[in-house]
Amino acid sequence: MTAGDGSPDGTGSGPIPPRDLLDRISGHGAIQIVLAASDGPIRFTDLERAVEGVSRRMLTLTLRHLERDGLLERRVHPTVPPEVEYHATPMALELREALLTLTDWARRHGAGVEAARRRYDARQSAATST
8 A cells, every 4th residue: 555545556546435345245146255265265166056146247247356356366277177266365254254244144134024025015005005
């Protein structure tokens, strides 16, 4: 980091706003990717199986974004075909605990949120039919 400007490369652009980082981490399977890579090196094909509801193309883009943001390291082994592994960086490992807390909260409260949605939808339906 260059003295005084808050940017690692000295461009003066400053730190990334928290909202941008939260958007990146919350989108397109990024939480699942970071958690999977935090357990140790993981291959692309294993990530495809581990991350639900994300196309191969979106997985590739998300991996690139996470690598660019310093959360993942990509290693290509010189084999035929090439073997690609992703590793969580120290920054991602620090993030892991917060993500585990968040996903645990989501598991514990999923049924309550579903019930709240049903109640809300019923109220909305009743209000529009009268």
